[in-house]
Amino acid sequence: MVSYRDIPPPPKKRFRLESSKLEPDYAIPMILHCPDCGARHIDEGEFAEVAHHTHACQHCGLVWRPAKVNTHGVRFLPGYRNEEVA
Ligand SMILES: [Zn+2]
Ligand SMILES: [Zn+2]
Numbered sequence: 001m002v003s004y005r006d007i008p009p010p011p012k013k014r015f016r017l018e019s020s021k022l023e024p025d026y027a028i029p030m031i032l033h034c035p036d037c038g039a040r041h042i043d044e045g046e047f048a049e050v051a052h053h054t055h056a057c058q059h060c061g062l063v064w065r066p067a068k069v070n071t072h073g074v075r076f077l078p079g080y081r082n083e084e085v086a
Pocket of ligand 1: 042056
């Protein structure tokens, strides 16, 4: 029988975010969907101008925060496109 006390704990892995991504003006491009009604959330027009972390669903009005940092609802991730326009 193996004594688990002899097994060293696995090394702690920590996520390291690039510090620039935590700056107030930085917004991470994301494909965002409303967690309630599932509507696609795309930040366009005036919403595209200002970095924000809380998003309001244009369909049902739910306000949610997908991440601790600023996020930006995009149609396609920059440089990554494998989804056809519906
Ligand atoms: Zn938004
Ligand atoms: Zn919604």
